């Protein structure tokens with residue numbers, strides 16, 4: 001028998017040994033998950049006895065985390081804009097930086113939203129949950145990712161307003177949308193090797209275009225003329241070095257009011273434009 005405090009120390013050591021940043025915080029997340037307790041409740045229980053089985057379960061998860069598996073896969077969910085999204089190896093683990101795009105999208109009203117490369121559905125479903133009169137479509141070339149997105153739509157009670165289509169960017173889409181959003185794969189092939197350990201648990205097609213990191217933006221820019229409603233907005237997430245190139249693609253596609261928005265670390269993160 002151990003105490004919660006001793007268990008947290010043991011878990012923290014395993015995570016720190018594996019090079020996990022914020023090992024103490026993540027140890028608490030894992031133990032709270034195993035004990036099915038909110039994290040603040042765990043903080044109040046530090047002196048309490050910790051069951052051997054629970055500690056063994058948490059230690060096994062800590063070993064997987066130390067080997068690079070994302071926390072979201074261990075818990076089966078990730079919080080995004082205050083809601084839980086089911087996440088597994090079929091989809092990109094939603095990132096906090098993507099909330100910059102959500103905040104910008106919510107600055108103005110919209111009725112019909114298209115999310116290109118919807119992955120877990122975190123962008124589309126958040127926007128629909130925040131705007132009860134809006135409808136939307138999410139597309140992905142990965143049928144496996146769409147299964148996760150559809151399950152998230154059901155869990156959030158959004159099935160009636162969210163449709164999902166398996167397609168390659170614009171193929172087969174019809175109609176016009178007053179808001180088009182995308183967080184496409186933007187890591188250049190040359191950068192992938194250095195990120196191997198961190199990203200090896202996520203679908204490669206969610207991360208890289210196997211080229212210069214800009215081919216998804218080229219494809220997206222090429223289709224906007226047919227699908228963006230007059231005066232409608234486009235918002236895309238970008239890698240920090242891509243703002244000039246993506247702004248130029250949008251300008252060449254005839255868009256105006258092009259803005260680059262930073263994330264909380266001050267890095268360029270979103271390009272916004274108007275049709």
Ligand SMILES: C[S@@+](CC[C@H](N)C(=O)[O-])C[C@H]1O[C@@H](n2cnc3c(N)ncnc32)[C@H](O)[C@@H]1O
Nearest residue numbers: 092117118119140141142168169183184185206
């Ligand atoms: C960076 S992930 C973003 C997922 C989700 N929107 C998010 O923000 O967490 C990019 C997504 O684009 C999808 N994708 C890649 N190539 C695509 C293509 N040619 N057409 C449509 N979707 C594509 C991937 O399968 C992946 O789900």
